[in-house]
Amino acid sequence: MAHALYIFRDDEFDTPIYADPASDELDEEVWEAIIDTVHEAVENEGSKTGIRVIQEQWMAWKCVARPGLSFVVVVQDDQDKSDVTAFIQELAKHYMDEVDDLRFPDTDGLDDVIIDVIAPWDE
Numbered sequence: 001m002a003h004a005l006y007i008f009r010d011d012e013f014d015t016p017i018y019a020d021p022a023s024d025e026l027d028e029e030v031w032e033a034i035i036d037t038v039h040e041a042v043e044n045e046g047s048k049t050g051i052r053v054i055q056e057q058w059m060a061w062k063c064v065a066r067p068g069l070s071f072v073v074v075v076q077d078d079q080d081k082s083d084v085t086a087f088i089q090e091l092a093k094h095y096m097d098e099v100d101d102l103r104f105p106d107t108d109g110l111d112d113v114i115i116d117v118i119a120p121w122d123e
Contacts, residue, residue: 003057004074005114006034007095009103011042017069017103018110030054030074037061038070051085053077060088067102071095075121083120091117 004026007018013035016023023031033054040046041063051060056077063070071092075084091114098113099105105113 003076004030004034004072005091006070006072008038008070008072010068011035011039011070013038017105017107018114026074027055030057030059033059034061034072034074038063038072041070042068049088051081051088058084060084062088062092064092064096067096069095069102075119079121087117087119 005018005020006016008016013023026034033052037046037050037052037059038061041048041061048063048065049061051058053059054074057074058077058079058081059072059074061070061072069092071088073084073088073091094117095113096102098116099110
């Protein structure tokens, strides 16, 4: 099960497109790692996609430069690394295929788009 899932527009961390849980409910060290990683990717100072361990959890991210979107998932590190990487790739692709206005989506239908991508650990 995902511990956290976020979609950001550029590096607008205060107003994410999607946030589960809210940032103030996430461990501060994990939240700081998300901010640093996404900021570096957006500023071309870090990798646009990747996975790393933070506090015994996998944090995977994918930044899509053209629309300026970043996708981040945090799961327990007992999940298979390749499953976590595949999930974040599939989530980004599905979002890009299904959402009409990528940067300012209709938030009422966003949960339906996200729930369509079934994580391997939830199967």
